[in-house]
Amino acid sequence: MPKQQHLCPALVVAAPSSGSGKTTVVAAIARYFTNLGKTVRVFKTGPDFIDPNFLAFASGQPVYQLDFWMCGEAHCKALVAEAAQQADLILIEGVMGMFDGQCSSADIAAVLGIPVLAVIDAAAMAQTFAAIAFGLSHYRQDVAMYGVFANRVGSAGHAQMLKDALADSLTFCGYLQKNSGLTLPERHLGLVQAEELADLDQRLDLAAAMLAETAKLKLPPPVALQAPQAEPLPLLLVNCTIAIARDKAFSFIYQANLDVLQQLGAHLVFFSPIAGDELPLCDALYLPGGYPELHLQALQANQVLMQQIRLHAQSKPILAECGGMLYLNRSLSDVDGVSAELCGVLDATAQMQDRLCALGLVEADFSGQKLRGHSFHYSKTQSQQWVLCTPIAQSGREMDPVWQQEKLIASYIHWYFPYNPQLVASIFKGEL
Structure with a gap:
């Protein structure tokens, strides 16, 4: 079956561990470019329901899950390739740590050919930030690293220290400060639901404004995304x-x-x-x-x-x-x-x-x-x-x-x- 190929800037946003702030960073990037009039399509690695609600709210676009076992690799490729037809940017939020699980963030990046933006919680570290970034970028040769983002940074001076420690091969893409009021509350199945936060719009606009001041926000290079052209489903539920x-x-x-x-x-x-x-x-x-x-x-x-x-x-x-x-x-x-x-x-x-x-x-x-x-x-x-x-x-x-x-x-x-x-x-x- 012939494959359809589409070019679109895209990033997989991964982290060393859960709790690093991936959802906040992805939502902030999505809202920043959406506020500029760009169409941002966001995906979530894994079967999660709650994070996608925030990401859909931030981007104003539906969010789909990606997991090669639950969804099928061909189906995941088709979802992303379809989004690339009308998107100015595709963001894929990772799951857990970058290399964790049987369909990890790194697996998604490698199979789809999309570079990784690594989000590292830098709240309690200095030069070790650079060591973690170096390890993430060199652990697998089939994964390309786009850059590194620091979350929960103490000050502009702290951010500069993190940037200076990075290897020359790594790009520092910006930071968000801690105690910024952007942290999203949690409950037993994960984050609270997006519709429960009356001030979510204001939080996202604040995050986007902070990114504009502290991050190098530009669209990444386009990625060629392709998938087999799928046959339409039979109308088995017509009149139902x-x-x-x-x-x-x-x-x-x-x-x-x-x-x-x-x-x-x-x-x-x-x-x-x-x-x-x-x-x-x-x-x-x-x-x-x-x-x-x-x-x-x-x-x-x-x-x-x-x-x-x-x-x-x-x-x-x-x-x-x-x-x-x-x-x-x-x-x-x-x-x-x-x-x-x-x-x-x-x-x-x-x-x-x-x-x-x-x-x-x-x-x-x-x-x-x-x-x-x-x-x-x-x-x-x-x-x-x-x-x-x-x-x-x-x-x-x-x-x-x-x-x-x-x-x-x-x-x-x-x-x-x-x-x-x-x-x-x-x-x-x-x-x-």
Whole structure:
């Protein structure tokens, strides 16, 4: 199949470790160039939901995830090449440390041929900054280093010290000072959600203004990005209306999932359980993950919706992921033991824990048809439902099961629909 090639300036923004401030720096760069009238397309390495919300807010453009195992290498290449058709700049935020994981930031950079901007937290170091930068740039010969960015710098003098220590082969691309008010708050699944920060616009504009003063902000050289031209998906969901819960309680939705449903022919309608919405007229229901445990009172108060969902479940398809599944259980208790009676569609109860219960990319086998996704949760579920299959993590261990009841499929997994669109269509048509 012929490949399409597009030229676009692009950077992978990586770091020595998690917590270095990659998201803040990427969001600031995206907002800076967006404010200049440039179209900035941002991607996130790995299956994360929360960072992409901030990056979408900063750039004003949808953000997609990149992981060669969960998404497929060809699919990742296609997403980036497609973005290059209309973007002035592509930024790919890395994951964890630059070389960490089975699809690391370095892997993304090497496979796509995109240079790396390394963000290093310099708050408690001086010349060691240069040693870390040198190590990052020389650890793998197949990764090109564009430059180095210092985060949480104490002063302009501190920044100059960091710059002077760098090897001649490395470019100092600027810095952000610590105690700048730009740090983004966190909770148990990562950062708080973008829509929860009323002053996020002001924070991002401040970050962009700071970058203008302290960084060498110019577009990097164009990169040739190419991918095979994909065949259009069959219209397996034409005339199918899918209602999707979307609000602060149910916000973990891959943009690529919505794209696939529409490419399959589905009509999507959105509703907010915590705002008191009723269930829209629909043929199928999609309940994604999120933070239902933070909105128990509002969810329990919407009795009309819960009754409508119970009726829907008697004859129509439902796909429930993680927090969406917890909403369908008989009850959910938070870490303090405060419990709410919820939909009761599933014969199950769940209890929030004070520590992580499961984390990893997973694959499930639906009678020979496979689908991949991601599991990341702080709750435990006791369920009496029939087990459809037991997903296997990328590491090889067994994960929490996929439960089935009539045309309802429920699990802790956030599925990645583009991995197997035909199977996804079968789920929403109730054909499993």
